[in-house]
Amino acid sequence: MTDEGGSVLLFYLETHTPLASSLLALIAPAVAAVAPPSVTALLSPEAQPDRIVAGLREGLGVKEVKLDPRLEGALLKASEDPAPGAVARAARAVGLSPARLRVLAQAQMQAPLSQWLLWRKLQRAGHEMASGAGLVEAAIAGGFADQAHLNRVTKRMFGVTPLQASSVVRSADNRFVQ
Numbered sequence: 001m002t003d004e005g006g007s008v009l010l011f012y013l014e015t016h017t018p019l020a021s022s023l024l025a026l027i028a029p030a031v032a033a034v035a036p037p038s039v040t041a042l043l044s045p046e047a048q049p050d051r052i053v054a055g056l057r058e059g060l061g062v063k064e065v066k067l068d069p070r071l072e073g074a075l076l077k078a079s080e081d082p083a084p085g086a087v088a089r090a091a092r093a094v095g096l097s098p099a100r101l102r103v104l105a106q107a108q109m110q111a112p113l114s115q116w117l118l119w120r121k122l123q124r125a126g127h128e129m130a131s132g133a134g135l136v137e138a139a140i141a142g143g144f145a146d147q148a149h150l151n152r153v154t155k156r157m158f159g160v161t162p163l164q165a166s167s168v169v170r171s172a173d174n175r176f177v178q
Helices: 018-027 049-060 069-079 086-093 098-109 113-130 135-142 147-158 162-169
Strands: none
Touching: 018 049, 069 086, 069 098, 069 113, 086 098, 086 113, 098 113, 113 135, 113 147, 113 162, 135 147, 135 162, 147 162
């Protein structure tokens, strides 16, 4: 980010990936830090996200590790299901108990399944806002209880309200890429 009104590139990496772990190791023990030149050279708002990821992997010597197929299946199912009880339904779909699915997710992703699901809710809501939906519609699409719940979570996770975020992603000069 720049303080001169320039471009801001927000790049979210799944917590369970070796790439995210390698990037976090570069700034440890800090929670946030200025990225080293080897990383910033790859980060351009004009660059395609897959090229950025490939460059980061190559630059850091990171190889991707596959998740347990049951966990992958459950994550896919849960990510498409914003309704309460998604974890139980996803676990049943892959032949696991909800408790076992949570343990497997924690072991392989180094993050609680609930945190991963919260990111998915924010992602769904963000897509809706980027497509022109109002905040109420975005909250519903994301699986939040209501607009106030979306407001609280967005403010806690990003430091801005959904209204502030939506004005940025709707700007003609910005893009929202998954």
